[in-house]
Amino acid sequence: MVLDRVRVPVIVACLLAMGWMGWEATRFAETRSVGIRAALRDPPAFDGAEVLLMMWTVQAVDPAGWVAEKYGRTVAVRGGCEGLRPGQTVTATGRFRADGPAVDATWCEVHHWRRAKQGLGVLGALLALATLPWAFRIEGGRLVERG
């Protein structure tokens, strides 16, 4: 490729662009309107807003509802799923209530196969990290594909 002669500046530019996109992605994740994180930071502003709890863990269950946890944050949830158990992974949508704060869930899905998927994910990651370095070698300061 013609870019080879300027590969170092190109790689540095790509890294800077990735860093900027990572910063923007973080800003978006922290402030997106359907995200519970923004609602928890400023509850009155999000009172009645529809929020999404994506892959949150059930921390506790009580007669009034359940407590969801992710990223070290917790939120009380009313309704949505029946028969929840602590440790289950759940995705739920609902209305955010500033008093509490809490979420009145209108829809909920329990991810029963989550642990199995995480197991496959860990196994796949370990296999990939163990085998990918073998698929390449370094020759003259450059990467080369094996095989």
Place this chain on the structure above:
Amino acid sequence: MADLITHGCIALLCKRGQQALRPDAPLHLASFVAGNLLPDLLARLPAELFTLAAARGAFVPPLLLHGWGPFHIPAGMVLTSLMLALLFPPAAQRAVFGNLLSGMLLHLAIDLLQSHAGAGYLLLFPLSTRPFELGWIGSEATVVVAPLLVVVTAFAWRDRLVAAWRRLR
């Protein structure tokens, strides 16, 4: 995201198909499979590890929780493929770039099949934050497919597996 076993098997089967259709064309198996696995290894793996740390009470800056996302979107895939391809000799860069990027896009295409309650993937980020997903299968649907894919993939690549086993012995 689908699990890496499913992604890896589908990538290997695609390359087997290419080899059957165009036996004389260079395979670039390593680049294609690496490209297929890298979006999760670069975006999801660190995010999961830092999420785990945050859940255990450690202070984790939001950037370390969410900043890896661009490795899993088309714009980031193009930049990552370009950066990695430039590490190869000039004669191989174009082919490696193409295989890395097509592996990554295959990864994304498989993930788009899944349903994430409308959260989806930000395909046009950073130009747009509108999420998209096809939502044709559940987010854990690949768990039951993965074992079957492993068997089919091992059968499809049995000649290489046997050769590797003989070398080891």
